[in-house]
Each structure stands twice: as structure tokens, then as C-alpha cells.
Amino acid sequence: MAIVEVKNLCVRFAAKGQVKTAVSNASFAINEGETFSLIGASGCGKSTILRVLAGLQREWQGGVNLLGSAIKPGVRFQGDLRRNVQMVFQDPYASLHPNHTLYRTLAEPLNIHRETQIATRVEEALVQVGLPTDAAKRYPHQLSGGQRQRVAIARALLLRPKILLLDEPTSALDMSVQAEILNLLNRLKQQFGMTYLLVSHDADVIAHMSDRAAYMSGGSIQHEYDRAALIRGEHRMVAA
Ligand SMILES: Nc1ncnc2c1ncn2[C@@H]1O[C@H](COP(=O)(O)OP(=O)(O)O)[C@@H](O)[C@H]1O
Numbered sequence: 001m002a003i004v005e006v007k008n009l010c011v012r013f014a015a016k017g018q019v020k021t022a023v024s025n026a027s028f029a030i031n032e033g034e035t036f037s038l039i040g041a042s043g044c045g046k047s048t049i050l051r052v053l054a055g056l057q058r059e060w061q062g063g064v065n066l067l068g069s070a071i072k073p074g075v076r077f078q079g080d081l082r083r084n085v086q087m088v089f090q091d092p093y094a095s096l097h098p099n100h101t102l103y104r105t106l107a108e109p110l111n112i113h114r115e116t117q118i119a120t121r122v123e124e125a126l127v128q129v130g131l132p133t134d135a136a137k138r139y140p141h142q143l144s145g146g147q148r149q150r151v152a153i154a155r156a157l158l159l160r161p162k163i164l165l166l167d168e169p170t171s172a173l174d175m176s177v178q179a180e181i182l183n184l185l186n187r188l189k190q191q192f193g194m195t196y197l198l199v200s201h202d203a204d205v206i207a208h209m210s211d212r213a214a215y216m217s218g219g220s221i222q223h224e225y226d227r228a229a230l231i232r233g234e235h236r237m238v239a240a
């Protein structure tokens with residue numbers, strides 16, 4: 001069953017008196033449990049698609065189905081939908097509040113959703129991503145880049161989402177740290193039965209992580225690769 005369905009998605013921005021088409025008639029579907037990836041040059045519309053699916057970009061046209069329900073443009077995500085779709089960004093430094101301890105950062109989504117046993121849940125979240133529980137009292141600047149991305153992943157997982165949107169989650173990290181984070185993501189996906197939509201410009205990352213991938217250019221999906229094509233490395237022709 002498709003857990004994400006995107007049909008003829010269009011996103012336009014008004015910039016300097018001109019209309020810029022960021023996403024143009026993009027269509028794809030992701031089955032439950034898959035890792036589906038978007039590849040393509042900078043500016044081709046990958047992040048914009050993820051932002052639509054996260055409910056962050058609310059102006060769009062076309063059809064979007066998440067977890068079996070149609071979502072509408074202009075509508076703020078609430079309740080189960082908000083809980084079930086989470087996003088991890090490229091730069092963990094920018095996505096973590098510099099003056100908040102990790103405890104505060106991780107407790108916040110739990111408080112917003114009126115969860116209980118916050119302290120225990122925060123400890124569990126840290127352990128799940130391979131951080132010591134006493135890291136809770138630290139600040140982002142006291143962590144390495146890889147540790148910060150682990151915190152961003154822990155925060156995304158606190159509400160047990162079904163869909164994780166990963167926008168270049170390891171591009172800002174050193175090679176060895178990249179591999180650790182990718183393996184962590186694969187382990188967590190198995191553990192919690194999630195579905196991933198991944199953006200990466202790295203052909204090795206795509207081949208390592210994805211069941212299928214789509215190549216985008218000029219806001220449209222140009223080609224899809226299945227697992228066999230990814231193993232053969234056919235996506236390497238287009239991955240920047
Ligand atoms: N908020 C915005 N306002 C105006 N233009 C935008 C906005 N967000 C993205 N764009 C433009 O839309 C296009 C696609 O951007 P994006 O989805 O970020 O590409 P990618 O993630 O593939 O690099 C780019 O030309 C970008 O400049």
C-alpha cells in the first residue's frame with residue numbers, strides 16, 4: 001500500500017515580481033516500509049517536495065495523500081498527521097536551538113503533544129541514537145556534528161512517526177561519521193517500522209539506503225530507478 005502518494009504536484013513561488021516554478025507536475029508513490037530517494041541537481045525542487053509533505057510549505061497544487069488520507073493545500077498539520085510525519089534537515093546546528101539544553105529540545109515535542117513520563121522518554125530517545133543519558137544537560141555547541149545530527153534524529157523519532165523525511169541528513173558530516181548516521185537510520189527504520197523519503201546528492205548513499213529512487217530535473221521527476229537499477233549503478237549517470 002502506498003503510504004505517500006504525490007500526483008501532479010506543482011509549487012510556485014512569487015519572487016521579485018516573477019513566478020518561479022519550483023515543482024512541476026511531480027508524481028510518485030512510496031510503499032509502506034520503503035526507502036525512496038530523490039536525486040538531482042541543486043535547485044531542482046527536492047527540498048520543496050519534502051516541505052510540502054511535512055506541512056511546512058502549504059501553498060501547492062495537485063494531489064497529496066499521506067497515510068491514506070488526502071491533504072489539502074493551506075491546511076496546518078495537526079494531531080496524528082503532525083505526529084506521523086517528521087523531518088530531519090541537513091544542518092543539525094541550524095535546526096537545534098543554541099541556547100536550549102538537549103533535555104529542553106527533546107522534551108518540547110513531548111510537552112506539546114501532552115505526553116507523560118517526559119524525563120524517561122528523553123533518556124530513551126538519547127540511548128536509541130547512541131548518546132549517553134547525561135548528554136541531556138549539554139548544549140548543541142558542546143557536541144560534534146555527528147552527535148548533533150543524532151539529537152536531531154532523536155527529536156524526530158520522539159513521537160514515533162511512521163514517515164521520516166530526510167533532507168541531505170549526512171551531507172554536512174565527515175565520511176566516517178556519515179556511515180555511522182546512515183547505519184543508525186537503517187537500524188531505527190527496522191526497529192520502528194518506518195518509511196523514509198531521503199534526499200541525497202551522494203550516489204553511494206543512494207545505493208546504500210534506497211529501495212527506489214527518482215531523478216528530478218527542473219521540478220519534475222524524469223526517471224525512476226528500482227533496487228536492481230540502483231545496484232547496477234544506473235543512477236550514477238545523473239547523481240551530481
Ligand atoms: N521560499 C522560496 N521562495 C522563492 N523561491 C524558492 C523558495 N524555496 C525554494 N525556492 C526555489 O525553488 C527552487 C527549488 O528549490 P529547492 O526545493 O530548495 O531545491 P533543491 O532542494 O532540489 O536544491 C529553487 O530555484 C529555489 O530557489
Ligand SMILES: [Mg+2]
Pocket residue numbers: 046047048167
Ligand atoms: Mg534542498
